[in-house]
Amino acid sequence: MRKQIFKVVQPLCLALLVAACNLKKAQVEQNNVETAKFAVKNGEITNVSGNREISGIYPHLTTYAHGRANGIYKLGNECGIGALAEWNGKLYMINYAAHRPKGSEHKLYIIDQDKNMQIFEGSIGGTPAARMVHKESNQLLIGPYVIDSTGNVRVIPIKDMEGRLTAIARHLKDPGNMVYYYDMEGMLYEVNVHTLKVNKLFQDPLPGWHGKGGYTSQGKLVLANNGEHASEGRVTHDNDDWESEHYKWMDSWKIEKDNVFGPENLGILAEFDGDNFKVVERRQYTDITTKHGIYAIPNDQSPLWAMGWDNKSVRLKVLDQGEWCTYLLPKATYNNDPPHGWFTEWPRIRSVGNGKMMMDMHGMFFDFPETFSAANTAGIKPMGSHLRYIPDFVNWNGQIVLATDETSIQGNPLAGQPQSNLWFGSYEQLSNWGPASGYGAIWLKEEVSANKLSDQFLISGFDNRIVHFKNHTDKPVKITMEIDINGDNNWTKLKDIDLEAGNYNYYIFDTSLKAEWLRLIPETSSKVTASVHLTDSNLKDASEGKELFSALADIDYSGKVNHAKLYTNKTNFNLSVYNGTIENGQFNKTKELEFTKFNFNFIENITDSTAAEALKMKNIWSEDDASIILNAKNYRLRLPKDNGNYSKIMPSGTARVVREVESERELANIGGTFYELPLFKVGQEPRYKMMRPVSTHGKQISDFNTWNGLLVLSGVKREAKASENVYVSEDGEASLWFGGIDDIWSFGKPIGEGGPWKNSKVKANELSDMYLMTGYDKKALTLKVDKDAEITLLIHINHYLDEPVEYKTFSLKSGETLEHKFPDGFSAHWIQLKANKDCTATAWFVYE
Structure with missing residues (x-):
């Protein structure tokens, strides 16, 4: 009998012992074994490898404004990843400075399928985001780099082609040997792809500034600027010596100068036929492409798509058989809206594999059909919204890869140096981030003419659809609503809306109605607003993120909590952590630690003197019996309460309220809910009236930060165990949660x-x-x-x-x-x- 019991108990004990050892081993591996490796030459990092992955992010792939092995930052207040391209089975990427037309320490990076990253030693930096594959010479052109089929990299010297390179396009007259390069200041170059000889064609031929898109189709080079210069009272970069020296404004324009200016004339979409320029539209435009994307083909006759916006809506212009058509889409966010155009770098339409294309604009992913044309407008569908600032994306090695512009230090005192990383994941994951909700207008307090058709507005793929109508005149007006059911330009009357003088009305679409587009026709001339809200009926429940965020303390949690104030270091690659507790209405610092870049370990002592910025707290909200009160400079707003205990458990000054989490994008943590706060200009007060709630977390989150491409949250339960997302110090008194910025949607819908x-x-x-x-x-x-x-x-x-x-x-x-x-x-x-x-x-x- 004893032998039988022994036979049962012995393997059970052994199994328990092995399990215990494995648990200990897992904790050790998390903190010690999975160390990223890097090679150094002359003090510069040349190669990095690693396999740690958190929420689709590989920390070792983080890019910086420099490549120094000691991590000391000197110059460059931004380092977004401007362009991605697959070439020779590898992923090529370039990062960019905020304004460096004469070069910088930013790099060209080459990543293999095992996610080993090589940093090109001949990198010249700057502010590049251009990419194209030149078919005839079989070369990848990415920024100032020209890469052949064997991976050999040549560089176009800055002295030969100054500028912030944003687009490369096929040449109209000698496409086998030449390409066009377009830059943010509006300079247009042609470059011989064999000799790399450069010829500047034009200094600044078009109105607008902040050049973005360029593509050749149907015998035309189409160019886009997405902002407006300081002329006519508009805002530009401060202390921009390079620009003031070179920008000649109207003298260099190659267009008719009549009717160029106006209150909505910001940026430009223009054509170039090889000799002359023509204005298509004075609006802010960004990406221009066809279904062939960066793999531009000879004599492309495909429909060409250009993305832009105005105050009303996202604008999609289509050049089809030489004619332009206009389509309107909603905005998920208003972060991109300011007239200077700085905050829109660079939305794209690109292939994402398996015959699918994706459009990213104003914080919304859309399914985008490669068949989209003036005759076939069906198929654009919202996938969902996001917080990540995405300059480019690509399908590579069986995954979608998103580039990011993550941590800048432009007006951001809580980060010591800029850094950005990539996200790897699936198409389905992108659809599971933020809601498919967007807003826009067909008319906005606009003079409309009798029987004149409005532009058509996308309504397909949204669960809830409402149009708000306002008559701004003292006469009644009837408006006919028409829908295009199949995207084939066959329009059907849906309903007449009668608006009495000065009156408001609204129309909610039946959820069962299937239609691609909506347009409006006024019976008489009038001044009307038609504002469209398209919202998701399947918002996330808090249960979706319950396991992911289980280590974070709920607001009513009474156990011990590891709080911290966080700072992205300037003098090394680490994260400074002022560890502490919240007691008696105060944050009490207990330890000064650094969390290491390569080991993912807590070590004692903060070495970066600038990290003390993390201890400075600013509050913008208070609370009364009715609601949370948000105190802006010249007004106040009210927000819902989630839990009345917030101001008791985490009173003013204990938790971080506002922080930049993506470059030029701020997040607020107010009363248990995260809010997105659009900016007009970095360093200024956010546009609080354009804020949107992201998720209600109900947690004791005392700080939040982006570092190494990851979102870092403090407020972890002392008892929480180490995991993929949670890292704990050896004594258990410090712990942090790590994930992706768009993980926070999984806290659950705002309530x-x-x-x-x-x-x-x-x-x-x-x-x-x-x-x-x-x-x-x-x-x-x-x-x-x-x-x-x-x-x-x-x-x-x-x-x-x-x-x-x-x-x-x-x-x-x-x-x-x-x-x-x-x-x-x-x-x-x-x-x-x-x-x-x-x-x-x-x-x-x-x-x-």
Whole structure:
């Protein structure tokens, strides 16, 4: 009997012992064994290898504004990865400085299929994002580098071709030997691909600035600028000596100069036939391509696509058989919008393998059919939104690879040096990040002519679709809504909308309606707004990220929590960690640590004196009984509450509120919810009125940061174990969570409740504070007053329309509670209320 028991127990004990050893081994491997390796020559890193992967990110592939092995940063306040290309089975990429037309320390990188990265020793840096494969010579052209079929790299010297190279295109007159290079300042070069001899054709032939796109199709070179120069009172880079020295403004333009300027004339889309230029449209445009992409073919007659935007919408222009057509799409985010064009580098339309193409613009991924033409407009569908700032993407080695512009130090005191990395994953993963929700307008307080067709607006693929109409005149107008069901230019009448003088109305589409495009026709001339909200009905539940974020302490968690303040180092590649606790309403620093770049270990002592910036805390929010109050410089806004305990457990000054997490993009952590904060200019106050909620996390997140291409969160439970996402110090008193920036959607959809009033004394006809509605799902309102009154609910339907519109007036009796459920699919940006008499009122919104 004993032998039988022994036979059972012995292997069980052995198994338990092995399991324990394996657990210990896993923890050791996490902190010690999986060390990235690198080779050094003359103090510069030449090769890097590693296999640590977290949320699709390989930390050893991080790029910097330099290649020094000691990690000491000197110059260059940005290092986005500007271009990706597959060549010879390898992945080639270039990173870029913010404004270095004469070169910099940035590099050309070559990655093999085992993710070993070689840094090209002859790199000359600069601000490049151009790439094209020249078919006849069988060479990859990427930035100033020319790479043959054997991998030999030649470099076009900066002295021969100054500029911030953004596009390379086939030559119109000698395509077998020559190509065009276009740069941000508008210079157009031609280069011999054999000799690399350079000829500058034009210094600055077009209005607008911040050149972006260039592509040859249908016998034309099409060029795009996505911003406007400081002339006409517009904003440009500060202290830009190179530009002020070389920019000649109108004197060098090669177009008719009449009617060039106007309030919406920003950037340009233009044609060049080899001799003359022609303005297609004065709007901000970025990428230009055909279905062949960087593998440009001789005599391409394919439809050509150009992406741009204005205040109203994303603009998709199509050149098909020599004629231009215009299509409008929604914006998921307003980060890209400012007229200077700095924040749009570089949206693309590219192949992602398996016969699919993808479009990325204004924070939204779209399925993009390679068959898209003026005759066949079907197939553009939203995939979802993202926070990552993506200059390029490519299908390589069986995965989609996203380039990123991650950590800059332009107006960002919480990072010591710029850095960016890649993301590797699948097409399906991209569709599982942010919601397929976007916003735009067909008309925006716009003079419309009788019976003139509007541009067509994409409505296909969105769950919820609503159009807000506002008549800005003192005469009635009828508007006919038409839909293109199949994308074949056969239009069907959907409905007539009658708008009385000065009135507002809205129309919610039936969810079962299948159609590609919407257009509008006014019966009489008028001034009208038609603002479109397209929202996702399948927002993430918090359960989706429960396991991923299980190590982070919930707001009501009573155990010990490892808090920290974080800083991306300037004097080495490490992350500075001021470890501590939050007690009695204060952050108490307990240890100074660094988390190492190559070992992923905690080590004692912070060596970077600039890291002390991490301890400086700024708060922009407070709380009353009604809601969270966001205090901007010249106004205040109100946001929903998730949990009333936030201000008690993590009071003002204990948790980081606002931080740049992607270059020129800020995130706010307010009351248990993350919000995206669009900027107008780096270093200035965000455009809070354009904010959108990302996710409600409900955690004790005390700081958040991007480092090594990863999102880093502090606020980990002391008892949490090490894992792929959680790294713990040997004594267990320091721990951090690591993942990708778009992982935070998995915390779950934004939720909350509150309002502008709660038992508040309200003055007659005085508008309440604005209260956020963008991005929330199921919405209901409860109203209560202490005397008979009429309460009018006003909504903000477009970020570029200053005044709200009247949604509905509610008549209430004294002491009565009135409940209003908003229709399914209803969406607005902000709400305000007013009462027709002095009273005490509550207006309580519940977003579930």
